[in-house]
Amino acid sequence: MDTEKTPPVDVEVSTENKDGAEAFTKVKSKKTQKRTREQSGVDMDTEESVAIKRPQFPPISGDKLRGPDEMRKIAVPAHRYTPLKENWLKIFTPIVENLHLQVRFNLKTRNVEIKTCKETQDIGALTKAADFVKAFVLGFQVEDAMALIRLDELFLESFDVTDVKPLKGDHLSRAIGRIAGKGGKTKFTIENVTKTRIVLAETKIHILGSFQNIKMARTAICNLILGSPPSKVYGNIRVVASRTAERF
Numbered sequence: 001m002d003t004e005k006t007p008p009v010d011v012e013v014s015t016e017n018k019d020g021a022e023a024f025t026k027v028k029s030k031k032t033q034k035r036t037r038e039q040s041g042v043d044m045d046t047e048e049s050v051a052i053k054r055p056q057f058p059p060i061s062g063d064k065l066r067g068p069d070e071m072r073k074i075a076v077p078a079h080r081y082t083p084l085k086e087n088w089l090k091i092f093t094p095i096v097e098n099l100h101l102q103v104r105f106n107l108k109t110r111n112v113e114i115k116t117c118k119e120t121q122d123i124g125a126l127t128k129a130a131d132f133v134k135a136f137v138l139g140f141q142v143e144d145a146m147a148l149i150r151l152d153e154l155f156l157e158s159f160d161v162t163d164v165k166p167l168k169g170d171h172l173s174r175a176i177g178r179i180a181g182k183g184g185k186t187k188f189t190i191e192n193v194t195k196t197r198i199v200l201a202e203t204k205i206h207i208l209g210s211f212q213n214i215k216m217a218r219t220a221i222c223n224l225i226l227g228s229p230p231s232k233v234y235g236n237i238r239v240v241a242s243r244t245a246e247r248f
Contacts, residue, residue, distance in 0.1 A: 072130040073111040080137050081110070090142045091133065094149055099125040112137075131156060138206045139199040145208070157214050161203045164225045176200065178224045186230050190220050193237045216240055 076084055084091070084105070095103045100119040105112055114129045128149050135145035135156055148154050161167065167175055180187050180200055187198055194217040196209030205221060207214050219240075220233050 069116045070126055071113060071115045072126055073106075073109075073113050074130060074133045074137060076105075076110050076112060076137055080139075084112075084136070087136070087142050091136060094146060095129045095132070098149065099129050101125055101129050103129070135208060139201055140197055140206070140208055144197045148208075153210050154208065155211060155214060157207045157218065159205055159218075161205065161225055164222050167225075172203065175225045176203070178230065179205070179221055181230060186224070186233075189234060190217055190237065193234075193241050194220070212244060216244075 088105070092103060095101050095114065100117070100121060102115045102117050103112065112133050114126060114133065116126055120126075131148045132145050135148055136142060138156070138158070148156075161172060161175055161179075165175070178186070181189070187200065190196070191198055194209065194213045196207055196213045196217045198208075198217060198221075199206040207217050207221075209217065216237060220237050223233050223236070224230065
């Protein structure tokens with residue numbers, strides 16, 4: 001015969017008070033009592049173990065935090081070799097004096113090599129210097145690229161005209177012409193309103209600025225590529241710029 005296990009049932013026991021009135025008290029079964037004891041014991045053990053096993057680390061020194069010397073290499077294309085040679089002193093001075101890094105130009109590989117040393121104090125100095133050199137290599141002026149060293153909230157963004165719309169031949173040339181404008185007027189207007197710097201290198205577009213400003217400039221450039229007239233793009237940029245100015 002199959003025997004079914006019956007769950008434990010709480011037993012009610014009646015006791016008589018002094019007045020003679022009957023009061024019912026619940027008596028818990030042994031299983032439920034055992035379970036509650038185990039649970040309470042586990043909770044107490046975990047609390048004690050957490051309190052005991054919490055790690056306490058001593059403060060770490062800057063030398064240990066820096067770790068071993070690191071190096072970054074930035075490739076220099078052929079058309080930027082001469083400008084780099086002419087402006088080398090302007091690039092060399094802030095990297096060595098302000099960021100306390102070592103820099104050299106490798107003639108064999110044509111790379112700018114930046115390396116940390118014992119005098120390097122800031123952990124992010126290497127990244128700042130690499131972004132600074134990269135911005136110059138992409139075509140920005142040294143004075144504009146210097147802002148990447150001085151300010152923390154500046155970024156570089158690059159994209160291709162064909163990423164927005166797959167254009168070819170004369171259509172591609174006209175799209176680049178719309179972005180530049182007559183004598184660079186459209187590009188300068190977008191730069192001044194959005195407070196960014198823009199470089200047009202064939203079909204590549206490089207933007208330097210803060211995150212919000214890059215977003216505004218990118219939207220304006222994409223609208224120009226897609227065929228919007230410059231006057232409409234100017235109006236949209238001014239509206240967005242005035243809103244952001246009021247917000248901040």
